[in-house]
Amino acid sequence: MAGNISKHFYQAVANKTCADFHHPGKTCLQAVQESAVAGLFGSLKFYLPLCILPLLFKIKQWNEKKTWKEFLINYCRCVFSGFFITTTGFWVFCMSYKIFKGFYLPLSVCLPSSLGAVFCGIMPKKFVHIDGIGLFNMYIEFIIKQSKQKSIVWLRNSLVGATCLYSFFNSVMIYYLYKIRSNRFWFVNIGNELKAIKRIENDSGENIMNCGHETSCDEYLKKEFKNISLFAFGVSLFKLIFPRLSSIIKNPGNFMKNIFKKFDYGLLAFLIVSNGLFKFTFCRLNQYGKFSRDVNCLIAAFASSIGYVFYPRYIIFTMGITSIIEVLYKYIEHTYVTQNKELPEIMKFINRLPCSELLYMFSIGMTFQLRVIYPHLTNKFVHKMMSIGSGGRSDEVTKNYFKMMVGW
Numbered sequence: 001m002a003g004n005i006s007k008h009f010y011q012a013v014a015n016k017t018c019a020d021f022h023h024p025g026k027t028c029l030q031a032v033q034e035s036a037v038a039g040l041f042g043s044l045k046f047y048l049p050l051c052i053l054p055l056l057f058k059i060k061q062w063n064e065k066k067t068w069k070e071f072l073i074n075y076c077r078c079v080f081s082g083f084f085i086t087t088t089g090f091w092v093f094c095m096s097y098k099i100f101k102g103f104y105l106p107l108s109v110c111l112p113s114s115l116g117a118v119f120c121g122i123m124p125k126k127f128v129h130i131d132g133i134g135l136f137n138m139y140i141e142f143i144i145k146q147s148k149q150k151s152i153v154w155l156r157n158s159l160v161g162a163t164c165l166y167s168f169f170n171s172v173m174i175y176y177l178y179k180i181r182s183n184r185f186w187f188v189n190i191g192n193e194l195k196a197i198k199r200i201e202n203d204s205g206e207n208i209m210n211c212g213h214e215t216s217c218d219e220y221l222k223k224e225f226k227n228i229s230l231f232a233f234g235v236s237l238f239k240l241i242f243p244r245l246s247s248i249i250k251n252p253g254n255f256m257k258n259i260f261k262k263f264d265y266g267l268l269a270f271l272i273v274s275n276g277l278f279k280f281t282f283c284r285l286n287q288y289g290k291f292s293r294d295v296n297c298l299i300a301a302f303a304s305s306i307g308y309v310f311y312p313r314y315i316i317f318t319m320g321i322t323s324i325i326e327v328l329y330k331y332i333e334h335t336y337v338t339q340n341k342e343l344p345e346i347m348k349f350i351n352r353l354p355c356s357e358l359l360y361m362f363s364i365g366m367t368f369q370l371r372v373i374y375p376h377l378t379n380k381f382v383h384k385m386m387s388i389g390s391g392g393r394s395d396e397v398t399k400n401y402f403k404m405m406v407g408w
């Protein structure tokens with residue numbers, strides 16, 4: 001079906017103008033002005049929860065001025081960036097129609113968004129990195145959803161198959177994060193295990209047989225389990241409340257009535273089981289096992305993968321694919337640095353490239369094109385993100401394209 005839609009693109013847009021596609025009944029200038037206003041308000045709305053989320057992890061620093069100042073600066077940078085990305089995207093859309101005298105894939109749909117995304121440079125680098133990878137994951141999701149290859153079709157429908165593959169991603173990810181002592185974001189947080197190994201390494205070998213916790217293993221596990229549960233509950237609550245903020249304000253009674261139905265128990269179980277199993281297995285293996293800590297870490301990581309069955313979502317799976325590429329690259333880099341060797345030229349070149357920004361530009365362009373042409377195969381988050389960020393204009397473009405397709 002996806003292929004058919006693509007073939008029909010040129011048929012649908014033949015003899016159509018940028019007005020038919022983007023702004024029926026309005027001039028290009030009027031459309032760009034409207035996009036600018038919609039983009040500003042859309043960005044104010046879209047980036048608020050994204051900037052509030054990191055604040056939740058800094059609850060102990062809420063009394064410090066620095067925390068709020070950082071929040072405000074990050075929020076302003078994101079809003080300005082979002083405003084320029086949306087406005088430029090729609091402006092280049094009209095411009096490309098005028099320059100090329102028609103619509104061409106990917107020049108007319110993907111390229112304008114990608115060019116607009118140049119302004120991601122205004123955003124804090126961390127946001128560009130996370131958003132770029134997140135959107136790229138949704139592009140991989142599209143590839144998996146539309147593939148007709150037998151192995152991928154099987155994987156799409158098999159929870160056992162997807163869990164096995166996720167186990168591989170998850171184990172490799174945790175093992176190498178532990179090896180390079182990196183506390184990079186992953187669904188299983190190994191921050192305290194890294195602190196423990198540092199304690200052991202700084203302890204001149206006396207404590208080498210224990211786990212390196214400050215308290216007994218049982219006490220450590222109890223405390224960790226409590227913290228994991230609180231964190232998982234907080235994340236699930238955030239997922240429940242933020243997308244519904246406006247409807248909660250309008251009708252709090254209705255929200256309260258459905259609160260237990262809408263709560264994401266799968267996400268809660270995924271985070272608790274993955275983290276809990278890893279920490280428990282790692283601790284027990286270090287205490288009673290005969291293998292090295294690295295091997296114990298790999299076994300514990302593998303055991304923790306079972307958490308995936310509670311939340312078998314594309315976003316978790318695709319995150320595994322992109323994250324192991326990143327962590328393996330970091331591991332190779334780490335190996336060169338620890339052996340005091342010079343990095344190969346190709347790695348030096350890659351490190352000089354603005355990789356996060358390029359990935360962000362590519363992903364924004366591709367996901368916008370998919371949102372318009374293959375809306376049924378695009379992640380719902382892309383629909384929401386583009387709809388909120390552009391003040392509903394991306395939905396209009398999709399609707400107009402659909403009308404052109406069916407010949408209304």
Ligand SMILES: [Zn+2]
Binds near residue numbers: 019023094
């Ligand atoms: Zn136009």
Ligand SMILES: [Zn+2]
Binds near residue numbers: 217284286
């Ligand atoms: Zn222990």
